[in-house]
Amino acid sequence: MNHFLALDVETANADMSSICQIGIVEFEDGKIIDQWGTLIDPEDYFDPFNISIHHITPEMVKGAPQFPSISARVQQVTKDHIVVTHMPFDQTALRRVAEKYRLPEMPCTWLDSARVVRRQWDQFRQSGYNLPNIAEFLEINYRSHDAIDDARAAGEVVLRAMVQSGLSLEEWRERAYRRISSTNANFAQEGNPDGPFFGETIVFTGALSMPRHEAASEAATVGCNVGDGVTKETTILVVGIQNIDRLSGYDKSSKHRKAEKLIRSGQQIKIVSEKDFIEMISF
Numbered sequence: 001m002n003h004f005l006a007l008d009v010e011t012a013n014a015d016m017s018s019i020c021q022i023g024i025v026e027f028e029d030g031k032i033i034d035q036w037g038t039l040i041d042p043e044d045y046f047d048p049f050n051i052s053i054h055h056i057t058p059e060m061v062k063g064a065p066q067f068p069s070i071s072a073r074v075q076q077v078t079k080d081h082i083v084v085t086h087m088p089f090d091q092t093a094l095r096r097v098a099e100k101y102r103l104p105e106m107p108c109t110w111l112d113s114a115r116v117v118r119r120q121w122d123q124f125r126q127s128g129y130n131l132p133n134i135a136e137f138l139e140i141n142y143r144s145h146d147a148i149d150d151a152r153a154a155g156e157v158v159l160r161a162m163v164q165s166g167l168s169l170e171e172w173r174e175r176a177y178r179r180i181s182s183t184n185a186n187f188a189q190e191g192n193p194d195g196p197f198f199g200e201t202i203v204f205t206g207a208l209s210m211p212r213h214e215a216a217s218e219a220a221t222v223g224c225n226v227g228d229g230v231t232k233e234t235t236i237l238v239v240g241i242q243n244i245d246r247l248s249g250y251d252k253s254s255k256h257r258k259a260e261k262l263i264r265s266g267q268q269i270k271i272v273s274e275k276d277f278i279e280m281i282s283f
Helices: 048-054 067-078 089-101 113-120 131-137 147-165 169-175 212-221 254-264 274-281
Strands: 003-011 019-028 031-039 082-085 109-112 201-205 225-227 236-239 270-273
Touching: 003 048, 003 067, 003 089, 003 147, 019 067, 019 089, 019 147, 031 147, 067 089, 082 089, 082 147, 109 113, 109 169, 113 131, 113 147, 131 147, 147 169, 201 212, 201 254, 212 225, 212 274, 236 254, 236 274, 254 270, 270 274
Parallel strands: 003 082, 082 109, 201 225, 201 236, 236 270
Antiparallel strands: 003 019, 019 031
């Protein structure tokens, strides 16, 4: 099953029922096959703070439909489908507007793409998983706080996670609501300032002959700052054995590919094998 919807809403003020825009994007087999959105008259006031974020004004929603008049369409489109949102805000807003107008709740299965991000990419496990940040990391271009574009970006995040992990949509629906596995543990730590490699930032990818936490500890002892993901601060990437089944058709991990991309853009990163890493820290 590779068919799902992505949804986003904007609100007029801090009351989540004050929906003033909705966007729904339909994905199938990794592609967008349909999208729909509309401004909505929230029958409520517009907070200047909200206007500054999404730039929707009271004048823009004059003559726009009120939520009850589009509810049937939203219900029909989402019925029995997996619907992706980034964070629970949009889900809560739709529950609140249903309560406001005494409408039935959405007949769908929710999938929070932020939960997917936190389980797929170690460096976003604790923070940094907001949509603009993860979209920049994955090089997804979109216009933030436009409901259709926000929905599209959230859907593309899930598609990238499916490709990189090899997991299906249904498998992600199950995994996203489990506790984060200890195998995704955060190994980031600061290096010993007296170590010979102080100032280097090292990242590991692939399976190592030693436990990952031991490799991180050894690297920190010789002075390396240890990172969980490849960034503009990375200077060394240690490549272990790659599980082909987890590469989703690529011959290198996402960390390895990103490191090579940064190298092409001028960043100095040394890519070494685990054997070279062990020899390097043995001096």
